[in-house]
Amino acid sequence: MKQLQMTLNPSFSLISTNKIIQMNDVWTSYDSKNFALEGINLSIDRGTNYAIVGQSGSGKSTLLKLMNGMMIPSKGTIKIDYVTPDMNNKKFKKMMHTIGYIPQSLGLVKNITVIENILIGALPRLNKIQSLLKKFPESEIQEAKRIMSLVGLSGKEDRKAYMLSGGEKRRVAIARALMQKPTILLADEIVSELDHVTAREIMNLIADAQKRMNLTAIMVHHDIQLALEYANRVAVIKEGQKILEIGVEGDIIVDFQTGDLNTKEIMEMYSDDSKK
Amino acid sequence: MTPKNNIVIGIIVALVVVASYNVDANPLEFVEGLPNLAIVVEEMLLVEPKYIPTALWAMFETIQMAFIGTVVGTAIALPLSMFAARNLNSKYVYAPVRALLAAIRTFPSILWAILFVIMVGLGTFAGVLAIVMYTVGFVAKLQYEAIETIDSDPMDAVSSIGVSKWQLIRYVVIPESASHLLSQILYMFDYNVRQTSILGLVGAGGIGFYIINYIKFFEYGKAAIFMLVVLVTVLFIDWISVKIRDKYIIKSQHGMEVTTK
Ligand SMILES: Nc1ncnc2c1ncn2[C@@H]1O[C@H](COP(=O)(O)OP(=O)(O)OP(=O)(O)O)[C@@H](O)[C@H]1O
Numbered sequence: 104m105k106q107l108q109m110t111l112n113p114s115f116s117l118i119s120t121n122k123i124i125q126m127n128d129v130w131t132s133y134d135s136k137n138f139a140l141e142g143i144n145l146s147i148d149r150g151t152n153y154a155i156v157g158q159s160g161s162g163k164s165t166l167l168k169l170m171n172g173m174m175i176p177s178k179g180t181i182k183i184d185y186v187t188p189d190m191n192n193k194k195f196k197k198m199m200h201t202i203g204y205i206p207q208s209l210g211l212v213k214n215i216t217v218i219e220n221i222l223i224g225a226l227p228r229l230n231k232i233q234s235l236l237k238k239f240p241e242s243e244i245q246e247a248k249r250i251m252s253l254v255g256l257s258g259k260e261d262r263k264a265y266m267l268s269g270g271e272k273r274r275v276a277i278a279r280a281l282m283q284k285p286t287i288l289l290a291d292e293i294v295s296e297l298d299h300v301t302a303r304e305i306m307n308l309i310a311d312a313q314k315r316m317n318l319t320a321i322m323v324h325h326d327i328q329l330a331l332e333y334a335n336r337v338a339v340i341k342e343g344q345k346i347l348e349i350g351v352e353g354d355i356i357v358d359f360q361t362g363d364l365n366t367k368e369i370m371e372m373y374s375d376d377s378k379k
Numbered sequence: 380m381t382p383k384n385n386i387v388i389g390i391i392v393a394l395v396v397v398a399s400y401n402v403d404a405n406p407l408e409f410v411e412g413l414p415n416l417a418i419v420v421e422e423m424l425l426v427e428p429k430y431i432p433t434a435l436w437a438m439f440e441t442i443q444m445a446f447i448g449t450v451v452g453t454a455i456a457l458p459l460s461m462f463a464a465r466n467l468n469s470k471y472v473y474a475p476v477r478a479l480l481a482a483i484r485t486f487p488s489i490l491w492a493i494l495f496v497i498m499v500g501l502g503t504f505a506g507v508l509a510i511v512m513y514t515v516g517f518v519a520k521l522q523y524e525a526i527e528t529i530d531s532d533p534m535d536a537v538s539s540i541g542v543s544k545w546q547l548i549r550y551v552v553i554p555e556s557a558s559h560l561l562s563q564i565l566y567m568f569d570y571n572v573r574q575t576s577i578l579g580l581v582g583a584g585g586i587g588f589y590i591i592n593y594i595k596f597f598e599y600g601k602a603a604i605f606m607l608v609v610l611v612t613v614l615f616i617d618w619i620s621v622k623i624r625d626k627y628i629i630k631s632q633h634g635m636e637v638t639t640k
């Protein structure tokens with residue numbers, strides 16, 4: 104597949120074989136009046152831990168919804184592994200099986216148990232009869248339990264989701280996404296409301312899973328410090344536009360838009376943008 | 380009380396008076412008729428206890444009819460409600476299903492009973508069919524409305540995994556609307572017992588058949604026994620449903636409250 108792409112379009116593929124997500128001049132709006140995103144360009148390498156930061160209402164959640172096909176742009180193109188994300192596109196619907204999406208609201212099913220919520224991530228691997236009878240193969244149940252112990256939910260299998268604390272709910276949503284055996288993880292402010300210790304615990308967990316599974320993680324953060332700590336790349340969004348994209352390595356920060364080398368002190372200037 | 384409210388109340392009172400005149404509803408006749416009621420009550424007091432076993436048996440039959448009607452009606456209503464919910468289907472699917480359900484609901488159960496008596500003959504089966512139809516119309520409506528109020532967050536999150544529509548129904552729609560369903564079934568059964576009690580009026584079986592016949596022949600004492608049995612049964616079922624509702628439904632709805640925070 105990739106081989107084919109390369110022969111068809113060598114100049115393109117030279118720089119982009121490793122690109123898992125590409126956005127070109129993407130505009131989108133919820134209503135006819137204002138644009139939520141205005142001309143976004145992004146290109147994300149496979150295996151990157153990519154962070155998106157920005158003020159409330161700047162368009163971060165919208166950006167994630169575009170990447171998993173829940174929304175389609177009004178202008179511009181998006182490619183996820185060379186496929187245009189759109190829920191109604193059969194080919195993309197298959198890809199959705201391995202795109203873990205953790206919405207800002209988490210989206211747990213309140214009246215079913217923790218383990219059932221997590222097993223939902225395995226539904227695409229079940230046949231019709233198994234899924235209608237809730238008859239999950241033993242291997243999937245073992246996998247769910249393994250992920251549960253990974254995220255620190257052991258022993259809470261049979262708890263109804265509505266009986267969990269905020270932090271536990273986040274862990275369930277993360278576990279459901281991991282259960283999908285994802286190649287891409289889209290996470291919308293999953294640690295924003297947690298205390299520092301728990302937030303780091305969860306970030307380490309995702310960083311771990313990422314290394315093991317060669318996952319591409321795109322995470323929205325409120326806290327730019329946390330983003331800098333964990334991400335290889337940080338994009339700053341302001342009023343629907345990407346105003347900055349930086350790569351992080353130790354104390355050196357590279358502005359990918361201008362090619363400038365900055366230090367963390369300069370970043371402080373931007374960090375005001377991410378705080379309310 | 381603002382002057383505007385007074386005008387509104389005045390208009391409503393005027394409308395009631397005009398309408399009463401139109402339909403010949405004369406309060407004087409009600410007062411004049413009171414002595415007749417006294418005669419009926421007096422005769423009713425001459426209850427004949429030896430009819431109690433028959434009355435109980437007739438009531439048992441009525442409850443069974445209502446039970447079958449409620450269960451079968453709900454079983455038909457559930458899949459229909461999935462097709463009638465706007466958040467699960469395209470317009471081309473939900474619009475015709477909703478129209479069909481609305482048409483079913485326009486008939487009160489007694490009219491369905493007449494129709495089925497003509498179709499399958501006198502007796503309890505016609506009554507059961509009438510209750511089934513009535514239940515289908517109402518449970519399906521209550522249920523599709525419940526489905527439409529399901530939180531869109533879990534629906535979107537689970538859809539974004541790319542699951543099939545049946546999986547979405549099985550893992551999100553049914554669990555998130557089930558507490559409503561139980562309460563609707565209880566309400567419907569309660570209501571169906573009352574309805575079935577009068578279907579006998581058109582020959583569709585149940586305890587109403589006895590009541591109407593005794594009244595026709597002015598045997599109020601016998602009718603009274605049967606009416607008393609209906610009263611006690613309905614109160615009893617009401618009490619039981621309140622208990623069940625308290626135990627299961629209030630609890631789960633409380634749980635839902637907690638999670639929305
Ligand atoms: N469902 C919606 N309908 C209409 N407008 C919306 C909707 N969702 C978001 N918007 C608008 O789109 C813009 C971007 O919203 P978005 O949710 O992407 O912001 P965000 O960066 O995720 O904010 P936050 O940090 O508060 O989550 C905002 O102006 C918002 O008001």
Ligand SMILES: [Mg+2]
Nearest residue numbers: 163164207291
């Ligand atoms: Mg958001």
